[in-house]
Amino acid sequence: MTPYGNIIFFIIIGILLMPTMILGLREKSAKGYNIFISIIVLALIFGNSLNGSISLILFTVFQLILIIAYQKYRLQQNSSFVFVIAVLLSVLPLGLVKILPILGLQHLFGFLGISYITFKSVQMILETRDGLMKDKISTVELAYFLLFFPTVSSGPIDRWRRFYKDMHSVPSSQDYQKLLLSGINYIFIGFLYKFILAYLIYNYALIFLPNHTYNYLTPFQGQIAYMYMYSFYLFFDFAGYSAFAVGVSRMMGIQTPINFNRPFSSRNIKDFWNRWHMSLSFWFRDYVYMRFVFWMTKKKWIQNKYAISYIGFFLLFFLMGIWHGLEWHFVVYGLYHALLIISFDKFERWNKKHKFWPKNKWTHAIGVFITFNTVCFGFYIFSGTLF
Structure with a gap:
């Protein structure tokens, strides 16, 4: 199932998040339940591909072992050589995904969202190197951060310390109401951007340009029109997705950073x-x-x-x-x-x-x-x- 791809996905998310909303309004922690439903949603997203599911599990286990091992090492030593090796190992699967297809070879780690999980993993190693990760990190919470389902496929890219603070904060009923309303508002913005504006631009303009231009446009004018239409389509499609991710995150009590600000x-x-x-x-x-x-x-x-x-x-x-x-x-x-x-x-x-x-x-x-x-x-x- 594609994240935010159709109304069925939103219905499922709405049903699964109802206990989260009830707990939030009653000033109770929903962290454990949110981790549970994350597993369910991840299974829905990746479950239709056995190769994708296996790749996700192996890749996540690899990154978890790498981060935890480097954190333990960093408490004792601080070799630049080990640090560089750790970073290179973290980005290695992503590099293989990018390079091997060009060489006509198959790769194992091919699944939706590998880039964004890699960014989070590299971030953890870099900040551990800087001495910002001195406390022991729970493996379950680290996996939850890496695989946080609202943002797993295309971001936005959160930071561990900010995510950790939200994860362990229990907002008051009034504060959660604000988060909930803000989340719903972002979801409506996402629908406007992705399912209305991006849809209209693509289906009523972009597919006719530039190769199949309107009769009253020259080929050059068709290219210019395509340039502007593609730019608007790219923005509304991606900003719409990002709004969905931010909205669902806030409903879960996580204030994922916004990705677009009137660019x-x-x-x-x-x-x-x-x-x-x-x-x-x-x-x-x-x-x-x-x-x-x-x-x-x-x-x-x-x-x-x-x-x-x-x-x-x-x-x-x-x-x-x-x-x-x-x-x-x-x-x-x-x-x-x-x-x-x-x-x-x-x-x-x-x-x-x-x-x-x-x-x-x-x-x-x-x-x-x-x-x-x-x-x-x-x-x-x-x-x-x-x-």
Whole structure:
């Protein structure tokens, strides 16, 4: 069963969550019950494929052993070599999933959501390395975090310490009512985005573009129309899914972070990446870019701090690109955004000196217009239609 794919899924979730809501309104902990229904929902999602079910179980056991073993090791020692090996082992299954099909080979760990579980696992290892995971972690709670069913297939990507706090908090009846109403509101937003707006854009515009353009559009105009329609479809479809995940999470007492915050109103490309797929962009920022910059600064292999920052941007967006896939359009999409954000950073530093671009409502509007169009062209690259 596909998560949030049809009304049957929502009916099942609604029935299963009724005891959760009753416990929440009565100021009782629902953690144990939520873990129980997570197993049920995961069985519904992955149960139709024996290979997928076995892959999920083996992969999860592998990640649990790796995280717990590294945590025990970190309490005694702190070798950089062991840390790197632990991270590489954690991402190895995901790497095989991406690389082996290109080589025409089969892989074992092929199931929905492997990327997002891997992000959580790597995060646990990195934060253990930083000394932020000193307390013993329950294996059951760690598995619950990795396999939290509302977000297991496509995020948003939560952080362990934030998730752990919510998991062990019992809100008052009034606070839970607010969470419940907020969750229901997000679910309705998800229905509007995914099942109405994304559906209409896809079925009444996108499928006719660009190869089968309307009679009154030239091929070039068809490509332009496709670029904008695909951008809106991508947003409403993914933002709708994310709204579902956030809504169901809040009904379970977990305040999963939102993924989108009006990204098409961004005033520049940096602002866009603070609004689009936020949990993913913040993950790469914190665990790839910031660590790379810190490491390069510490080693002093490059003296120019801007050069270090720009190399870090290329690394960050290159990895974000190939995370979607190893096809050329994903690689180019990542490098395109790296160039955009580096170019904007150069412009921003130049403007601080020369005061060419003042801050007012007109420059803000122009900035939104430019950002929107450059972002849409990026999604056009992402779609693979350009290649």
